[in-house]
Amino acid sequence: MPRAEVWKKGTRSYERVKQGVKREVTVPLYVSPYAHNRNCITFHVSICKQRPQTLATKGVTGIITCEALSMRYSEHTSPVLQGLELQVNRGEFVAILGRSGSGKSTLLKLIGAMEQATSGNLIVAGHNLGELDETARTLFRRRKIGFVFQNYNLLSSLTVRDNLRLPLALNRVPDDSRVQQQLETLNLGHLRDRYPGSLSGGEQQRVALARALIHRPPVVLADEPTGNLDRSTSEEVLTLLQSLIRAHGTTVVMATHSQEAARIADSIYALDEGCLVAQHQ
Numbered sequence: 001m002p003r004a005e006v007w008k009k010g011t012r013s014y015e016r017v018k019q020g021v022k023r024e025v026t027v028p029l030y031v032s033p034y035a036h037n038r039n040c041i042t043f044h045v046s047i048c049k050q051r052p053q054t055l056a057t058k059g060v061t062g063i064i065t066c067e068a069l070s071m072r073y074s075e076h077t078s079p080v081l082q083g084l085e086l087q088v089n090r091g092e093f094v095a096i097l098g099r100s101g102s103g104k105s106t107l108l109k110l111i112g113a114m115e116q117a118t119s120g121n122l123i124v125a126g127h128n129l130g131e132l133d134e135t136a137r138t139l140f141r142r143r144k145i146g147f148v149f150q151n152y153n154l155l156s157s158l159t160v161r162d163n164l165r166l167p168l169a170l171n172r173v174p175d176d177s178r179v180q181q182q183l184e185t186l187n188l189g190h191l192r193d194r195y196p197g198s199l200s201g202g203e204q205q206r207v208a209l210a211r212a213l214i215h216r217p218p219v220v221l222a223d224e225p226t227g228n229l230d231r232s233t234s235e236e237v238l239t240l241l242q243s244l245i246r247a248h249g250t251t252v253v254m255a256t257h258s259q260e261a262a263r264i265a266d267s268i269y270a271l272d273e274g275c276l277v278a279q280h281q
């Protein structure tokens with residue numbers, strides 16, 4: 001049966017406070033056939049009012065599609081993700097909120113082909129990840145994904161400049177003028193010969209952003225990118241990330257436990273009981 005036919009029309013109610021007055025608002029939306037409870041809605045509210053199949057005809061291009069995605073690390077533990085549905089459009093900045101252990105990193109690892117889903121479909125930048133062998137997965141990660149981590153993950157034995165050279169070298173497109181340009185764009189030129197260990201957290205994360213984006217991947221996955229930074233440095237790093245991705249139309253999925261950090265995103269979801277719930281901004 002075509003997927004569209006089993007999507008059910010439903011409604012969702014939530015409380016909205018407007019000018020100090022609390023009101024219950026009900027919005028129509030479509031509920032996934034894979035949802036194990038009615039909270040497991042797909043798509044953020046601005047587009048979930050339409051049937052999913054109409055999105056394609058309206059020219060909306062999804063770059064990440066998760067369908068009925070489930071992940072269980074072992075038979076002896078409960079599933080971390082259960083029938084998760086998500087559609088991310090090209091150039092969209094998505095934030096995933098959730099308590100520690102809710103599965104945020106797991107979801108990013110699946111999208112970045114660092115782990116394999118137990119079941120379901122996952123299509124990223126035109127690749128059906130379930131169909132790729134190990135070599136293809138490695139190439140996919142190198143070419144299509146930029147990773148940003150909470151603890152920066154820079155190579156400590158390489159200078160800032162060599163950390164930036166690495167993704168281009170691995171993709172066999174060395175380009176020192178691009179490295180130089182990237183250093184200048186991120187105001188890192190004066191740090192180019194320094195080693196990560198001699199940099200502040202904010203500087204290391206700026207280098208990590210530069211490295212994640214230097215090979216111009218279509219998708220950047222940021223896992224708690226501001227988790228180790230103070231408030232003003234977090235703001236600086238997020239604003240920088242936002243301006244860098246806007247310049248190239250890059251799509252970002254950012255996991256965070258910070259409501260404040262999530263506010264910068266175009267769409268916000270909460271990961272709860274293995275499913276995503278759209279949040280109202």
Ligand SMILES: Nc1ncnc2c1ncn2[C@@H]1O[C@H](COP(=O)(O)OP(=O)(O)O)[C@@H](O)[C@H]1O
Nearest residue numbers: 073074080098099100101102103104105106107
């Ligand atoms: N490699 C792994 N092997 C087994 N269990 C794991 C592994 N990675 C994560 N988990 C478990 O999956 C759950 C979700 O973890 P994680 O995705 O890291 O959550 P979050 O990033 O939201 O804190 C946790 O219970 C964690 O212990």
Ligand SMILES: [Mg+2]
Nearest residue numbers: 104105106223
């Ligand atoms: Mg995590």
